[in-house]
Amino acid sequence: MSELSKTFDPAAIEAKWYAHWEKGGLFRPARPDAAPFTIVNPPPNVTGSLHIGHALDNTLQDVVIRYERLRGKDALWVVGTDHAGIATQMVVERQMEAQQDKRTNYTREGFVEKVWEWKRESGGTITGQLRRLGCSMDWSREQFTMDPHFTKAVVKVFVDLYNQGLIYRDKRLVNWDPKLKTAISDLEVETREVQGGFWHFRYPLADGVTLDGPGMEGRDYIEVATTRPETMLADMAVAVNPEDARYQSVIGKYVTLPITGRRVPIVADDHADPELGSGAVKITPGHDFNDFEVGRRAGIAAGDMLNMFDAEANVVQTADGLIPDEYLGVGRFEARSQVVAQMKALGFLIPHVTRDKEGDETAHEAEPRTIQTPYGDRGGVVIEPWLTDQWYVDAATLAQPAIEAVKSGAIEIVPKTWEKTYFNWMENIQPWCVSRQLWWGHRIPAWFDEDGNVFVAETEEEAQAQAGNRKLTRDEDVLDTWFSSALWPFATLGWPEKSNLVAKHYPNDLLISGFDILFFWDARMAMQGIHFMKDVPWKRLYLHGLVRAADGQKMSKSKGNVVDPLGLIDQYGADALRFFMAAMESQGRDVKMDEKRVEGYRNFATKLWNAVRFAQANGIGASTTLAAPTATLAVNKWIIGEVIETLGALDKAMADLRFDAAASAIYRFVWDRFCDWYLELVKPAFVDGEKGEMDAETKLVAGWVIDQILVMLHPFMPFITEELWSAQGERPYELIVAKWPEPQAQVDVHAKAEIDWLIRLVSEVRAARSELGVPPGAKLSAIINDASAQTRARIERLGSSLSRLSRIEEWRFDETVSGGAAQIVVDEATFVLPLEGVIDIAAEKARLAKARDAADKEAKSLAGRLSNPAFVEKAKPDAVEKARADHAEKSAEAERLGAAMARLG
Template sequence: MTNTLDTTFDPAAIEAKWYKHWEENGLFRPERPDAEPFTIVNPPPNVTGSLHIGHALDNTLQDIVIRYERLRGKDALWVVGTDHAGIATQMVVERQMEERQDKRTNYTREEFVEKVWDWKRESGGTITTQLRRLGCSMDWSREQFTMDEHFSSAVLKVFVDLYNDGLIYRDKRLVNWDPKLRTAISDLEVETQTIAGSFWHFKYPLEAGVTLADGRDYIEVATTRPETMLADMAVAVHPDDDRYKSVVGKHVVLPLTGRRIPIVADEHADPELGSGAVKITPGHDFNDFDVGKRAGFAPADMLNMLDADANVCQVADGLIPEEFLGLHRFRRDVVDGARELVVQRLKEQGFLIPHIAKTKKGEEVEHDAEPRQIATPFGDRGGVVIEPWLTDQWYVNAEELAKKPIEAVKSGEVEIVPKSWEKTFFNWMENIQPWCVSRQLWWGHRIPAWYDENGEVYVAMTEEEAQAKAGDGAALKRDEDVLDTWFSSGLWPFATLGWPDKTELLDKHYPNSLLISGFDILFFWDARMMMWGYYNLGEKPWDKLYLHGLVRAADGSKMSKSKGNVVDPLGLIDQYGADALRFFMAAMESQGRDIKMDDKRVEGYRNFATKLWNATRFCQSNGIGASETLAAPEAKLAANQWIIGEVSQTVEALDKAMAELRFDAAANLIYHFTWDRFCDWYLELIKPVFAEGASEAAAAETRAVAGWALDQILVMLHPFMPFITEELWSKQGDRPHYPLITAKWPEPQASVSKDATDAIDWVIELTSNVRSAKNELGIAPGAKLAAFVSSPSDVASRTIERSAAAIERLARLTPLTVGESPAGPAMQVTAGSDVFVIPLEGVIDIDAEKTRLSKALEVSQKEARSLEGRLSNANFVERAKPEAVEKARADHAHHTAEVERLTAALARLG
């Protein structure tokens, strides 16, 4: 009937075995053509990636849902694949080439792309192997890649359709430019760092004959980027600033270049900040770009003073002095950069306004600039300062495409969970800017646009179609750029199902049922999937969007390699097993709140798995095997009726938690049912049934119920801990054609006696309270104590009469007398409305115990007051290290609880 379990639980021994079995037997997507569909798609990880702790959280939550829905009989499809990751992948291959003293430009574009494909075939499967180790039950038979031929065709079709509908266009605008990678990058790929910098003040001389109200013949401007003054096109002042009203419309003459630029009124200038006047460089600052447009400068006429490597180049008016040409914007490792030379020349010519600082002695000291901590954008991959750069790129009219997603969330057609994220969604979508979708790379989906000699563009699926549009005599050249990877990954919910072909898979599984995503890609991926879904198929991509938080270090700080606090999920799996890590993720995921990493909690869930393993071994030793029924077996014994009722309640509560995507609630429900109700209480309650001389009928009933209850645990726990549950399921009975992964979700279909369940609940409450009281008073757990109850309730009378042996064995109360207790020191313990008096004469030294408890109470009261004072001090909370504040709070909570416990213990002694 059963296959005996090993004496110890070893996760490594079972994980690889079961994953291979599931995958090789096609169990991740069993054939269920007539079943209700349930579909999720994984956020496709970069093909260059390896499993990090964020992936572990995201994919664990998805796997819990997909396994749950599969057990409920649905045609559950989890689409899996990887993203081609344009920048990241090209960088990996180029780095490998550099190690061989080789470089990309030694090859044609086609030759380099083939080298990338070679790398992908050899090394691009790392993360998919790691997802298997986590237990992710994805449909690997349909694994996708965003550069697959079919997917690439879908991407090109969307681009062509958008162009033909006037929703994609070429424009000159500012982009985040990475000078190291020589490409535009998205906002998500920009990391803002605060670094030491300087704030310089300069004089911009007014044109001849013009002065300010105070008689000055110059306007003072300040900047952290003095090199950009070579491309200044205006000075802005606030329209209500009386200091400058007389000069609005006048001009200043730029030092160094001699360029004559206007003074414009614009609310961007803050009268309270510095001099109230701001230099405007529309070709190198996002705010200045908008000011420049309001001032009447067309983007095509804005000055761009840097080339793709961030070296100074000549601008359209030819006014940048030759000595600056070719200099890097601010690099000093080879030659002085443009920044340093600009400052030097302005100082020499008397245009630098020095910063006056005071020493500790009060003496005034003159410096060229004021030191400042400056928020500076860096490329997350190139690692250099990002340059706002004016260039021609392809843009999507995101404002138009955002309209239907906004409508869908407002109407409830698409639900965002937690709902609190809706405000953020609307704020971003209602203020959305044009989306730059072109990237200056060789690896990726090449933009399907061709240009003739006059610069006319022809957008088409193929070069042949473009040539037909241009005419036979036209010489065409294809656009060199590729598309942003977010453009292609936005098609993931439907292109992975065969779109634009009308496939059965697409018809059945689109829209998807659910998307689980980190909140950090709400706009970069989630919102764009909504745009593409409504644009290409006319409907939402999924019914519901669940946004989870981040996994942080134990102290709450963000994980980063520089801090050395990054946690490797594979290391945790090696140490504690995949099931323990998965359960930790689920138990800690509370609707969008960040998770603090805690190895001790992971270890605790490994212990939970061991507890279940040992409970199953106990069952096997008493002849308890697999159940043969989905419905609960017939039961007469109170303990058996009680556990059946507990299963029914747990299933109902678990279904509710999963419907609400309360992963923490679901995990805690099955945890406490398994550990507390089944292992600690039920198995203890049924032990006498298997004792020598016990009723065989009672033992047979109990074996059937216990086997059924254990099976229900394995099914309910399977989405969270798939490996150990499948192993135990297989060892509990011979059912090779009915594996747990495709078993049926519990349907107890049972009614139980309330009298029976009330009696067991009463015994459990009494036992728990007696154990707590013993612990508080330092009485040995196994000590048997006499107890008296003067006016027992109906449930107490029935239970004492029928189950005195169980009360003695569990609560260690004997004799248990119905009547008044004798005079003398005693403690009181309750169960429901019943009050039990337990004499303590001869059990403990009452006076000594009172003294011990009083001293401990005094210590805890003193510590609690001291910690409360420290925590109410704003200076401590704001200035102390976060870990110190956290420890103080934990200590305060501990001593507060001790005060309550010790006070109750003293009260028991009278």
């Protein structure tokens, strides 16, 4: 046994123990004959730093892997980082810009080597931070999505999917970032509210046609409206609803576009909503996702759709050559202003008219609108839907087995409520664009000859063999980062090579992921895993919420409410932050950041530290038995039973992935049952001023219970538990690889009933003393009326403990009490505490009445506010939630004070 310092200092033990675990290889699976348990971490970007979302995600994973390791599993937690194509290329390019350098000064190969240099020097920040959090990952097998073996897997998957007809090249609209000059995924698009305009234009009907629909008789134009006037330069149709009576007569007719003079058809399509605006919609299939689908339904092939922008979103000539020269080379927003000005000059702009209070009219060019505008989350510019040739995966075909896997239960989604969202997206899945116009990433294994024919192969030699003597040029594009990370559960195990690791650890047992990447990563892993491995990638998928600011808002740098987990670790220790994350993680709900609670869990760790110091001071050391020691004393039988019940609750919570319930179970046991009650009950009493000696049985039981606490708490608080485990005495192994509790005992119901009765009685006496203002040092008498034989016997057996814990000098039965007294009822017996001469009873009644009335008044005021629909419906949700919490608190306070008054009679 090594003596603990007086104060608990997390920083002093965290670095020591993590280095010890990692150096000793204790995170590696090392039980070849044991059942495997495997999880993979969602690989963070190699450019990343630990944020609060990472802290939640990785804490939950570490809780699970440490728990399963303690239960004897051959536990593997695969760790690695993602090459993060766009993010990493941007970081390196920014560094080059700072040195007056740029990517285009280098060959592709030269720039890629620059990225690898950056990765070797600066790419390990987040892995060091994960260590600080205590993540017990198998660092000996750390993965990177650009490692040679991983690249081999990526290339094989691409080639196999291509040969199976599941990857193809197509011309479609993509989210195009004009700053980065690449297609980006939906995940990399963020929607911002922008103040813009809604312009209304007249499109003249061609061939002398006029409208004859209701309210439009004789009109020689169709009115359209748009938030992007510049796109009219590439309009190819006007759509109206087939059921809209106003336009029935002109379906199949034409309009002549102002400015370009292009003649375009009027088509019938349900996309046009008769209830919105004029009911007619301009269609620019080359620059709008909805219009693209309308255009295809109207029979316009993607290859024939007009493109009016270059890669930087400057205007270029369309295939039909109808855009006036003055627009060519102009940026999209400048082109917008030019179009509006020209339409106004030509008389085709319909002004937006407003009236003031006096009825005076004012004409405006556009109707003001708040527009949901897509921005690139990295480039920071407005995203342009752009028609390009890209590589696509037939996601609809790959999705079918992944849908069935969830329906059949082969994959269990927790919480189950996410299944509906999963099915809805998967059943309506769109082709997946997997090509990116970058230099950093997995280069697409495709080569083109001079006629544009494509040859896909794992190597250039194989492609050349397919092409014969034709000269080949390799595709410049790289693959979407999500394409490679979709292979994470099996490529990290060495696939496509066959190995024992793949055979043993695939499928993984569990994936823990934020719900926000359900489609971008989780669903794609399900698709690729089932397709290539013929089995699901993991048996269970746990989706957790976001970590939000204390007021419920989403954290963002712009709001200034981002919380740095490393700062919290510096202040309170990793164990406290981890326990907070687990305790607050309730299935399906976001986590609200609350630094006070993190501080509270630091206090929890300190309480445990002090409890073990108390044990050491009384000669209590490490236990030598997995089974519970033999106990004869009720208090020892009771605490053994409490261990058994806590263990059962903990195991059930972990089986159900209820992290909050698991944390709550161990917290209640440690703080309440063990520290607050057991240690008080077994504390050596003072006899004639001398401290007594703790009996041998209690020392054995207490030592065993501390060991059980350390093991059960270890997944949540690994650092303090390992330190205390070591300090308690010599061990054959570190706590991280110890054995999960096996008490091999039963709950003693009689001991449980007796000690629970004692706790209830002492708690009631303490509450009465506190509520009635009895001085802490005052000794009282207790008169017990209507006591059963069992209660009398318990008082006889437990009298000394009862007196010490509740400060009762004597216990008497069946006496009449005159004057003021407090009354407590426990089971069948009434305990009367005479208070004459101890407190001023009249003054105490007055104080209680005043406090009760104040609490009651506040509770009624809050109830009135909550019953007002205007408040509940219009106030911020957080304000309503706080009002409900305050109402509950004040109502309970009023009830408690009323009960205290009643005790006084």
